[in-house]
Amino acid sequence: MTMRVRFWGTRGSLSAPLNAVQVRDKVRRALAAAAQHGAPDVAGIDKFIDDHLGFEVAGTFGGNTSCVEIDGVGEDHVICDLGTGVREFGNDFLRQQRADKSKTFHVFMSHLHWDHIMGFPFFVPAYIPGHRIEIYSCHDDVEAALRRQHGAPSFPVDFSQLGATINFHKLAPDQDHEIAGMTVRALKQHHEGDSYGWRFTHAGKVAVYSTDSEHKGQTEPSEAAFAEFFRGADLVVFDAMYSLAETVSLKEDWGHSSNVLGVELASRAGARRLALFHHEPNNDDAALVGILNETRRFEELSRADGPPLEVISAYDGLEIEL
């Protein structure tokens, strides 16, 4: 089986759904393109979309907060974080009822800030007896954080009423753990209250999930540990919430990083592909497409003798085969 990564939630800090004005603007721009290039017949609509509409018009990055699935490894399900994207992951699981998959979920937590746990009360499989949820973290207080949001006065159903079997596991960082058929390793990151990146290795493929992580520059000694953590990864999911300028001025020490640091760090580590992640909720689709294009240009400008780094921008619904 081949490792696949599915993004169910890619937005940072707060969910950010499209509104009617934004949807209307996309429709207006699509119709303007049709007026310019000639409207297609019904059979030619998809080709017209592919040929004439950018992702900022034909698609959207989505508005769910962090939730990323690692699939293709074994019969159990593996996800990172419980942002609002986990609601759609759970619904998809219930719709599909895949025969090759179990009813066990392994959840790896980056940290416990609200946007990374807020989807759990809407993760329907947690309400169904017979499901098993194994939650892994390097923090001490995961269970307390989930129980606190899952009950009065914040939510009508208490955590104790969940039907699934839920277990919590504290893992030590900087060492390998064999879980769900993968080698899993955590690394402490610079973020208020600490966060942890996760490196997943299976059958020679490596996926790194590193969000809510501020990098103070490649000259910092701690960056060598990140270069090693990202080393040779087939995919690095990277917190690129802010511009470099913001991270050295107004938003310094806010715990997030930039597209520029992502390119430099992933290139230094010899990673194959970088996925911009944890998108600033104030950035609309056009802004995020612009940032992606700029990031690809920066990769060209900064590339040394090594192979090129593929740069993508994660969006809700994206699936990548490693």
Add this chain to the structure above:
Amino acid sequence: MALTFSIDGYADVRVLRPAGRVTNDEAPAFQAKVVEAVEQSGDALVVIDFAGLDYVSSGGLRGVAKGARLCRERNGQLMVAALTSVVQEIFAISRFHQVVTVHPTVTDAVAALSADALAALEAASK
């Protein structure tokens, strides 16, 4: 090409002129020179002339930001000037126009900081 530097004084303004590429390996040396230029300028008025730089990394830009902060703390100002085309792109991508004021030429930057320094620069150019 190795990174080289010069610091020139025009009245109360110091103009730092690096040449080469500021990679992340070179960034500590670059930042040290930025700080040196700030220290040399009694009023913390500094211009970095980018005309000789083919590339600047995030580490180099952090050096610029540090210099700008040091100058602000001393009621002075740091400006940059004469960005090459690649460095212009990197400034745009990193949004660094939000961190420092960018001028087309060193003369423009010096003029924005000090009339005495502009006179000294023009005299030195004759």
